[in-house]
Amino acid sequence: MFRGNNEINIDIKGRMAMPSRYRDILTEICGGSLVVTIDIQDKCLLIYPLHEWEVIETQIAALPSFNSTTRKLQRILIGHAREVNLDTSGRILIPPELRQYAELEKKLMLIGQRHRFELWSESSWNRGRDSWLAETGDDLKIPEEMQSISL
Amino acid sequence: MFRGNNEINIDIKGRMAMPSRYRDILTEICGGSLVVTIDIQDKCLLIYPLHEWEVIETQIAALPSFNSTTRKLQRILIGHAREVNLDTSGRILIPPELRQYAELEKKLMLIGQRHRFELWSESSWNRGRDSWLAETGDDLKIPEEMQSISL
DNA sequence: GGGATAAAGTGGGTAAAAGTGGTTTTTATA
DNA sequence: TATAAAAACCACTTTTACCCACTTTATCCC
Numbered sequence: 001m002f003r004g005n006n007e008i009n010i011d012i013k014g015r016m017a018m019p020s021r022y023r024d025i026l027t028e029i030c031g032g033s034l035v036v037t038i039d040i041q042d043k044c045l046l047i048y049p050l051h052e053w054e055v056i057e058t059q060i061a062a063l064p065s066f067n068s069t070t071r072k073l074q075r076i077l078i079g080h081a082r083e084v085n086l087d088t089s090g091r092i093l094i095p096p097e098l099r100q101y102a103e104l105e106k107k108l109m110l111i112g113q114r115h116r117f118e119l120w121s122e123s124s125w126n127r128g129r130d131s132w133l134a135e136t137g138d139d140l141k142i143p144e145e146m147q148s149i150s151l
Numbered sequence: 152m153f154r155g156n157n158e159i160n161i162d163i164k165g166r167m168a169m170p171s172r173y174r175d176i177l178t179e180i181c182g183g184s185l186v187v188t189i190d191i192q193d194k195c196l197l198i199y200p201l202h203e204w205e206v207i208e209t210q211i212a213a214l215p216s217f218n219s220t221t222r223k224l225q226r227i228l229i230g231h232a233r234e235v236n237l238d239t240s241g242r243i244l245i246p247p248e249l250r251q252y253a254e255l256e257k258k259l260m261l262i263g264q265r266h267r268f269e270l271w272s273e274s275s276w277n278r279g280r281d282s283w284l285a286e287t288g289d290d291l292k293i294p295e296e297m298q299s300i301s302l
Numbered sequence: 303g304g305g306a307t308a309a310a311g312t313g314g315g316t317a318a319a320a321g322t323g324g325t326t327t328t329t330a331t332a
Numbered sequence: 333t334a335t336a337a338a339a340a341c342c343a344c345t346t347t348t349a350c351c352c353a354c355t356t357t358a359t360c361c362c
Binding site: 164166170171240241242 | 319320321322323324
Binding site: 009011012013015017019020089090091 | 309310311312313314
């Protein structure tokens with residue numbers, strides 16, 4: 001569905017223009033309603049079409065409330081999820097709390113990841129990429145499930 | 152139903168403005184009647200729409216009185232539950248006892264967790280989040296039920 | 303390749319909504 | 333009945349959503 005990395009600017013009001021190539025499908029599948037939340041492992045945001053998110057949220061919410069790990073997960077994912085909408089010029093407003101968390105300044109990277117996007121500050125994206133490339137160059141660490149995949 | 156993290160201020164009288172985006176649904180489902188109580192595990196408050204709470208309260212109350220764990224649960228949850236109402240400008244008054252328990256000063260975080268909210272002091276929320284992220288980032292500790300969830 | 307045209311991206315103004323602080327009135331309590 | 337607390341009320345400030353206009357980039361056709 002979504003793929004590719006897009007260099008994007010965020011304006012002083014915290015608005016980010018969704019690249020036009022994604023807009024049509026976004027308005028089609030979710031009327032421009034998106035959900036932004038934070039990632040578990042990295043300081044970046046995840047952006048889902050509303051319906052996609054609701055499926056995930058339901059699964060997470062169904063996990064037991066008395067288990068401390070699942071509760072943490074609920075707090076992280078559901079507890080940071082904010083619904084946002086494309087405005088008339090195809091922008092979304094990233095809520096200040098999330099902007100702050102992911103340390104988003106002027107320059108961002110929006111990464112298409114099939115059914116969702118990842119949103120990074122450009123600098124941490126570049127830093128991350130360099131280190132992943134360095135790590136995966138060494139093929140000893142590739143887990144089982146991946147050994148069969150042929151690129 | 153409810154999701155997201157909201158930075159909120161509490162005023163000197165202990166009043167907290169419920170973010171407007173939740174108000175309509177709150178007045179609809181419970182006429183603005185909420186129940187505030189304390190959490191079992193963390194120094195935060197739980198806020199339920201009245202009807203949601205009543206379901207939970209009934210369940211807890213039905214637990215055996217001779218079991219010491221369930222009695223603790225009853226004392227903690229039911230024993231601290233206070234009914235509050237949205238005032239004409241959409242604020243609720245957090246009872247002093249609860250405010251004190253959760254160490255709520257000026258800056259709070261209101262966290263949507265589906266059918267309820269959690270209310271934290273901003274500082275302890277941030278501290279908590281950092282530590283949960285550190286723990287869950289390490290994928291060895293993720294329990295079975297969660298391994299199958301694809302974000 | 304270059305100019306015309308359209309599309310995308312950007313910035314900012316404004317009206318409405320939300321949030322805030324404080325005063326007054328009501329209610330509950332001792 | 334006096335007192336304190338909470339609710340209602342009101343005025344003011346800040347923020348947000350919406351709209352419009354301008355600039356830049358891309359596309360098309362010659």
